Amino acid sequence: MNQSSINNVEEHAKTDNNEKEKKDEPLLPHPRKWDIEWRNLILFIIFHIGAVRGVYLLFTAAKWQTCLFTLLLYIATSIGITVGVHRLWSHKTFQARLPLRLILLFFSTMAFQFSVVAWSRLHRMHHKYLDTDADPYNARRGFIYSHFGWMLIKKHPEYKLRIVDMSDLLQDPLLRFQNNHYWEVLFIAFFLIPTYIPTLWGEQASTAFYTCVCLRYICALHAIWLINSAAHMWGTKPYDKNMTPVETRIVALLAAGEGFHNYHHAFPWDYRIAEFGGYSLNIGKLFIDIMAKIGWAYNLKSVPDELIEKRVKRTGDGTHPIWGWDDPDLPLEDRNMSIVK
Ligand SMILES: [Zn+2]
Ligand SMILES: [Zn+2]
DSSP states (O other): OOHHHHHHHHHHHHHHHHHHHHHHSOOOOOOOOOOBOHHHHHHHHHHHHHHHHHHHHHHHTOOHHHHHHHHHHHHHHHHIIIIIIIIIIITOOSEEOHHHHHHHHHHHHHTTSOOHHHHHHHHHHHHHTTTSTTSTTOGGGOHHIIIIIHHHBOOOHHHHHOOOOOHHHHTOHHHHHHHHTHHHHHIIIIIIHHHHGGGGGTOOHHHHIIIIIIIHHHHHHHHHHHHHTGGGTSSBOSSOTTSSOOBOHHHHHHTTTTTBHHHHHHOTTOTTOOSSOTTTTOHHHHHHHHHHHTTSEEOOOOOOHHHHHHHHHHHOOSOOOOOSTTOTTSOHHHHHHSOOO
8 A cells, every 4th residue: 555545545534533432423503603493483483473462352342252263272282282292193092084184274274384394394303403503493502593583694515415214204295285385375374264254243354364374373473482492491300301492381371281391291192292281281282182083193101100211310410299198109218208197
């Protein structure tokens, strides 16, 4: 081997080592150039102004039926995103028959959070590359970034380098249709229907637009965004203390049960999304259980108590609730040190 090929081999080995070191580097947030997503920023401003007008009209001009309809649309779109796009399509925590898939697809289109395929890709990346630069709503970059800032700037280069399998969703003709004709179906489901229906009870179309479209959209959007921001910041970590997601009841209440986020990141295949909370704090679970009763939802996956207990003991932060003295979760050490007289 001549000197130049030896040099080449050495160069190669060096590059390989550098590559390897690069791969092993933890993906901590790095400073980055802010490249504005103008379309999202403009829509963001327009709908927020519309929502403020919606609040005014809700109290001064809207009929009671319109107020009720706004609330119902808020719940329907929350179900569309949390039960449909999140639990059914992103995580495959259960399976659904055609009528239920059609309802969830309609509700989620009404929610205007982009197509199921686009949403699920972001969300699968969030779980797979949690708390790194490839996590699209990386909570380590702070509240504003994880809440909505991530949507207003172009994706981090690290996100573009990583891939996540989406072939299962792309095989579904319904989802492909929604993805390929997104702006047409959005116009009908998000704008036309919610603006037209209130005119049937004599509401002004403009009032319906500001309340049933702008206001309910912005409220539902912020509730869902809180899962990426607040539910990664302020709360307990009974299942895994090594990641940002936390348990927060207020977010659960606002977003169909999705505030039990430490549990969800520990067990993303569980359709219940939580160990506790009951139906009142988890209407998403209530909805799926009802659908299962009528046979539209099936193959519901959940995690057995023993597995939860093992995880709590292995990686929890010690805040897992204990109901009292004979709770098997009460650590032996605490039990032995307690005073019994
Ligand atoms: Zn999360
Ligand atoms: Zn998830």
